[in-house]
Amino acid sequence: MTTPATHRARAIGGRVLRQLRADPRFVAVSLVIPLVIIFLLKVFFDAIDVPMFDQTRFAVPGAAFIVHFVTYILTALVLVRERVGGTMERMFINGYRQLEIIGGYLAAYTVLATWQSLLILTWVAFLFDLGYPIVVYTQIYLVVWLLSVLSMALGILVSNFARTEGQVIPFIPLIVVPSVFLSGMIVAVDELPGWAQVLARFTPLFYANEVLQEIIDGGSLGDAWRPFVALPLLTLAVLVVASRTLREGR
Amino acid sequence: MTNHPAIRARGIRKSFGSIDALAGVELEVAAGQIFGLIGPNGAGKTTLMRTLVGALQPDSGEVAVLGLDPMAHRREVRACLGYMPQDPALYEDLSARVNVRFFAAAHVHNPAERAVASLSFVGLADRADYPVHTLSGGMKQRVSLACALAHQPDLLFLDEPTAGIDPKQREVFWDGFRELTAAGKTMVVSTHQMSEALECDRVAIMQAGRVLIAEDPQTLLERGRATIRIWRHGRSEEIVVDNYSVELPRLLADRGGVERVEVQRETLEQIVLRMVNDDNAGHA
Numbered sequence: 001m002t003t004p005a006t007h008r009a010r011a012i013g014g015r016v017l018r019q020l021r022a023d024p025r026f027v028a029v030s031l032v033i034p035l036v037i038i039f040l041l042k043v044f045f046d047a048i049d050v051p052m053f054d055q056t057r058f059a060v061p062g063a064a065f066i067v068h069f070v071t072y073i074l075t076a077l078v079l080v081r082e083r084v085g086g087t088m089e090r091m092f093i094n095g096y097r098q099l100e101i102i103g104g105y106l107a108a109y110t111v112l113a114t115w116q117s118l119l120i121l122t123w124v125a126f127l128f129d130l131g132y133p134i135v136v137y138t139q140i141y142l143v144v145w146l147l148s149v150l151s152m153a154l155g156i157l158v159s160n161f162a163r164t165e166g167q168v169i170p171f172i173p174l175i176v177v178p179s180v181f182l183s184g185m186i187v188a189v190d191e192l193p194g195w196a197q198v199l200a201r202f203t204p205l206f207y208a209n210e211v212l213q214e215i216i217d218g219g220s221l222g223d224a225w226r227p228f229v230a231l232p233l234l235t236l237a238v239l240v241v242a243s244r245t246l247r248e249g250r
Numbered sequence: 251m252t253n254h255p256a257i258r259a260r261g262i263r264k265s266f267g268s269i270d271a272l273a274g275v276e277l278e279v280a281a282g283q284i285f286g287l288i289g290p291n292g293a294g295k296t297t298l299m300r301t302l303v304g305a306l307q308p309d310s311g312e313v314a315v316l317g318l319d320p321m322a323h324r325r326e327v328r329a330c331l332g333y334m335p336q337d338p339a340l341y342e343d344l345s346a347r348v349n350v351r352f353f354a355a356a357h358v359h360n361p362a363e364r365a366v367a368s369l370s371f372v373g374l375a376d377r378a379d380y381p382v383h384t385l386s387g388g389m390k391q392r393v394s395l396a397c398a399l400a401h402q403p404d405l406l407f408l409d410e411p412t413a414g415i416d417p418k419q420r421e422v423f424w425d426g427f428r429e430l431t432a433a434g435k436t437m438v439v440s441t442h443q444m445s446e447a448l449e450c451d452r453v454a455i456m457q458a459g460r461v462l463i464a465e466d467p468q469t470l471l472e473r474g475r476a477t478i479r480i481w482r483h484g485r486s487e488e489i490v491v492d493n494y495s496v497e498l499p500r501l502l503a504d505r506g507g508v509e510r511v512e513v514q515r516e517t518l519e520q521i522v523l524r525m526v527n528d529d530n531a532g533h534a
Contacts (some may be wrong), residue, residue: 002325002329002356002357003356003357003358003359007355007359008355008356011352011355011356012352014352015344015348018344019341019344022343022344023343086335087339087340089305089335089339090333090335090353090397091356092305093303093304093305093331093333094353094357094397095328095329095356096356248305
């Protein structure tokens with residue numbers, strides 16, 4: 001007697017969503033903290049007040065970075081908590097399988113990420129008075145949403161290599177810091193040394209930033225289709241590795 | 251009904267670094283039995299259970315659970331087994347009902363109904379909608395048992411199911427276990443309580459990663475030593491014998507004028523301790 005994989009993945013997704021509902025503080029923190037950070041970013045940009053400095057060029061990539069950062073850490077921590085509490089092993093012994101667990105988590109957290117991306121972009125548009133046409137916002141939203149799904153996949157992958165919540169901490173700067181310096185947000189990737197340009201291709205934010213800059217400059221997703229397609233492809237690649245490395249034990 | 255035993259283990263070895271958690275376990279569990287695992291902490295009871303449920307790959311040896319290798323046939327084996335870990339391993343922020351329903355959903359199409367039935371079985375129907383973190387330790391254990399039972403598995407592995415719960419609740423648990431085996435289930439239960447070991451159909455004493463002996467509890471008790479004190483002619487004599495039922499008639503027949511006889515038999519706990527100590531001394 002057994003149930004189909006889709007049924008089991010849905011059961012996991014449903015359970016994770018129930019946990020989110022049962023923990024409004026967690027949801028509130030994951031939604032509100034990015035808004036506070038973006039507000040502080042705005043205060044910082046206003047204080048710089050350099051002539052010719054176009055805040056709006058940094059606002060959207062900055063928001064994308066914050067979505068990436070927060071989603072990645074929260075997903076990693078939640079999954080490690082599952083491992084530490086013994087429920088990961090129990091799920092496996094009870095018959096749930098790697099792909100179902102990853103699929104269920106991804107589905108549930110995508111709901112959270114969908115709202116988080118929407119809230120953050122609305123906040124950025126309001127604070128920085130972006131005034132883009134709706135089609136531009138839609139494209140930006142799609143990119144940020146894809147980035148957040150990729151960030152979740154990375155969080156799932158990283159959680160496979162940590163046995164305690166504490167062990168997640170060293171992985172945070174490992175992913176986040178190179179993202180800032182190598183993604184092209186601060187310095188153009190072309191100006192980096194050759195090896196760093198190669199390394200940049202492994203940071204999700206590099207692709208997101210490429211597409212976002214194109215859209216902000218008046219282009220479309222079609223103009224930046226390569227980095228745009230790279231986001232779901234990279235997500236798929238990370239998920240394949242994550243499902244292969246997801247272990248049963250603690 | 252198949253002819254093979256529910257569990258068969260041959261020479262299972264499992265090491266963690268330099269520690270031999272299992273050092274050649276030999277075991278056979280017949281279907282429909284309550285099989286007890288007893289032994290000191292670190293004897294390998296939990297490692298053995300986790301190996302039998304396919305959570306650990308043994309370094310060597312053969313394991314057959316319901317006739318199948320639990321690693322090679324995980325899907326088939328896991329559909330037929332229920333596992334209750336030592337720690338409750340529940341989602342504390344969710345209700346008892348949601349926990350049981352979730353674990354049942356891996357196997358059955360009617361998890362909601364199974365959750366109700368399973369929580370009723372463990373006597374928690376009235377607490378079904380309480381978040382697990384609001385329940386007592388004993389209640390959490392019962393929720394955990396309900397999770398293991400929900401998909402009506404043929405084979406149950408319960409790792410110290412009554413640890414930390416009071417004697418009255420323990421009695422409730424064991425009533426439930428007997429009900430389950432009466433319905434044809436096979437159960438492997440680890441425990442530190444000798445009173446519980448006596449309730450099992452067979453008991454394996456584990457020590458240093460091996461099964462020292464696996465017998466039914468009455469046979470184990472009969473293997474225990476007895477201290478026989480015989481009074482005759484106003485004096486007493488103390489004799490320690492291994493096989494009391496054979497030795498006592500012989501001793502009495504050899505001695506005339508016996509005025510009084512007192513027999514003190516080893517308890518199961520003393521037998522286990524002696525076997526473990528003898529094994530330790532043998533390996534020292």
